[in-house]
Every structure is written in structure tokens, then in C-alpha cells.
Amino acid sequence: MGQLxxxxxxxxxxxxxxxFRREFGEDPNTRQVMGYDYRTSDGRPLHDHLMxxxxxxxxxxxxxxxxxxxxxxxxAIMIYQLSKTT
Numbered sequence: 001m002g003q004l005x006x007x008x009x010x011x012x013x014x015x016x017x018x019x020f021r022r023e024f025g026e027d028p029n030t031r032q033v034m035g036y037d038y039r040t041s042d043g044r045p046l047h048d049h050l051m052x053x054x055x056x057x058x059x060x061x062x063x064x065x066x067x068x069x070x071x072x073x074x075x076a077i078m079i080y081q082l083s084k085t086t
Contacts, residue, residue, distance in 0.1 A: 009024040022031035040045040063070040
């Protein structure tokens, strides 16, 4: 992003998982790759995966001082473990 020209309008385009940039009015063939939409092994965007991991971390931390949440978490873990064996 450090190579942006002051006062220039940029067009950002997506083709599949790739994000491109080009100056407004330029030939679309002159576009440059700006980034990629990274996905996890289950096909979800990486950001969604990270937010889910953060949520579960927050739940674990909150359960330390919340007996009801701790009980629900223990039940969810038990159901998960049981579902892996069948």
C-alpha cells in the first residue's frame, strides 16, 4: 500500500480469491495483485476461522468464573467426545 499515488483514484477488483488494483481509467489488463482471500481447509475465510477461535477462547476464559457457563461447556465437550466415537 506504500506505492499509492496521491490524488489517484484506484479501482479494486476481485477475481475468485485474488484482489487486484488498477488506476481509474486504466486498461484492466494493467491491474496489479493486491492480495488473496485466504481460506481454511473447510473452505471458510481465514478471518471467520480466527473469529471462531477467539470466541471459543473467550468462552473458556469466562467459564472460569461462571459456573453455569462451565457446566454448559463441559456438556458440549462431552457431547463432542461421544460424537467422535460413533
